[in-house]
Amino acid sequence: MIGNLDYSILQQLWWLIASVVGSLFLFLTFVQGGQTLIFTLASNEEEKSLIINAMGRKWELTFTTLVLFGGALFAAFPLFYATSFGGAYWVWMLILFTFILQAVSYEYRKKPDNVLGARTYEIFMCINGSVGILLIGAAVGTFFTGSRFSLNLYNSVTWHTPYHGLEAALNPFNLAFGLFLVFLARVLGAMYLVNHVDHKSLVEKARKATWINLLIALPFLLTILIGLVTMDGFAVEPATGRIFLEKGKYLNNLLGMPAVLFLLLAGLGSVIYGVVVTGFLGKNCGIWFGGLGTVLVGLAIFSLAGYNNTAFYPSLSDLQSSLTIYNASSSKYTLTAMSYVALAVPFVLAYIAYVWKLMDAEKLTLGELAGQDADDMY
């Protein structure tokens, strides 16, 4: 059945799948957000341990989702993988660097003789949660602001700045994107703590942190939204594949795809609702609204970048080198084969949800951290 689908439908389907994985990753950055809360929320060693152990049971899911996001882009849009990773070399290297630091920090922090000391590993986590997410945000921002690269006849990339992607972080829109993601992650991290930890003073502080961080995120969100509806965008002529600058392209995309506008508004509303019920109404379920909202906003952002005849990875140096979901994708055969593989995703999501429910059925307490399995704790 999948084999009968039109090539362009498969290309759109795979942009959707990659968008879903990317959006789930944004939700799961609550782990990174939680890591940055170590230094602002915890007032003693016990509270710090509670935060780290709460996040430590989920860090691998975030990490794996990032790896899958990379794998899905490689398989479905190899020209993007080659162009962005090879060209914006330093941005991706620094992002990866922060994720290496994260991967060892949970396991090593509390272990005796860990060479660098617990505080160093806590700083590593904070770097991952702040610098790592900021740079990911800046990289996503370039989907709208573009990058300085060109492709030759053989699609080999040449990057036209010596900074290899770091220049993206200096663009105000990209910077706002990165900072918004950092504070959104902190909002989600605080919501997850409220949901998962049984500790009165820490939970109270986490409730407060949800709306404070949302307030800090608002100017960045507004910068992004105003930027999106006012900036010129990179459009594609469907018949020829020629790329051209279109005035108000992303506003046109929003208006031309009402479902995307709905996703964006519903997503933002859901995040705000999650913060309100967590921060002001004393509920513990805000993370689910925040998470759902983040996924919806993520889907809207990726849809704006890739659908409605839009170049999702624009080139400022050579417009015709810009990448679209049509010129950057794998062959029809590969997309078809991968679509059959993707049928397993609901099953994967189902067992993750089941295990999540089992493991989070009881809240994390100080008693558990000091109990008979204390040596296993992070």
Added chain:
Amino acid sequence: MGEDILTTVDWARAQFALTAMYHWIFVPLTLGLSFLVAFFESIYVKTGNEEWKKLTKFWMTLFGINFAIGVATGIILEFEFGTNWSNYSWMVGDIFGAPLAIEGIFAFFIEATFFAVMFFGWHRVSKGFHLFSTWMVAVGSNLSAVWILVANGWMQFPVGMAFNPDKARFEMQNFWEVALSPVAVHKFTHTTSSAFLLASLFVVGISALFLLQERHQKMAKRSMVVAAVFGFIASIFVAVTGDEAAFSVAQRQPMKLAAMEGLYVGEEKASIVALGIINSSKKPGDVQPAFHQALKIPGLLSLLANRDSDSFVPGINDLVFGNVAHKIIGAEQRMVTGKIALAELARYKEAREKGDEAAAVSALALFNQHQGDLGYGYLNNPAEAAPPVATTFYSFHIMVVLGTLFPVIFLLVLYFAFKGTLENQRWLNIACFFSLFLGYVAQQAGWVVAEVGRQPWAIQGLLPVGVATTNIAPGNVQTTFFIFLTLFTALLLAEIRIMMKQIKLGPEA
């Protein structure tokens, strides 16, 4: 520009080798120890004996410490295909990306999901579900090995694809040919069984240390018996799959086999070199001897390579310069064909740009005639088709010699364990302890054979590493190389210190 690209390639290779070699310090232990921990926990669940639980948790702690840094180095490898090998990523991403994505969907999520249950679920889930989770971590870890080795196997023996001249890339034509390629199957069976062997050496080695120190003797002997049984079975499997893998190399990558044996001039009834000192100044085509000293076993290489002790095995000279008598087309001749293919591809692309359909059709016809040797067109000298011989030869022989030693160690452990005198065999326990380190040497040597032995190819015969690399100034890659070198070394030192402390504390802590 040419010099810059050459230097970039060198740094990119160095960085990828560094990452891969560090990664492979941790991964084989993860692959094998996950199963050993599952065995230990299964015995605990079946017997209800708390001592087996303590034993399980001890090895699980060491597993967790090792696992984290394996994950950290693994993510770099995936993304380095894009950052350092961007031309490769475009040219073969249509085929190579799929196994990586499948690895994420089918394997990594199993590991990530059940890892948390394994470590923090002792009191949150039932005993049975906890055991199930431990087994799932083992299964997930090994499933991830399947797909990355499918990808690696495809690079060594590209099948199930065709070149698309319009896109200037290779595209997948048959998923099952890629997934079930015999090279991929051999890679998986040989690599995972060697990982089981290493993990067994790890458990036997650490347990032997306890016996030498007269600490935790009961737990140590239990661990040694389970690990020695697993290790011995794995050793036999390693030998059988190793033989199959070598046969496969002989059929599909004859240049690699010639380098593994330092064979320059092909011969019938070819000898295998049991021990030898390579003449490292020898170059393809010259008259210098290949070895300063060599101990050879006649006919064995022919038997290993072709299952016929009288058969002809081509040498490096035959594969570089050709051998008419044995109908071998050498790299020298393939370079001529490859350069025609490249020129016609360029003419085709240019004609398409200009809209000159007649010229495009003619160029494409000529390209199709010559595209089988496309990769050779990028070489400047036929001798470039030969890999570094000394590195490949010594790595292969170190791996084989050590691989022969390990089953003997396991058998001796089992013999004395059943005699009940294991703790009295000081010499054996010392040998077990040092075998642990030799196991790591064998692992690294195996990958050096696989990867150095296939140089200069990123994709065998189709894409040399020099073309596969990213167009970036070498200083960038040089800087990240040293950043990773410093970081990985610091983390490795931290890991070793933490491991040593945990071993010192022992299972009773």
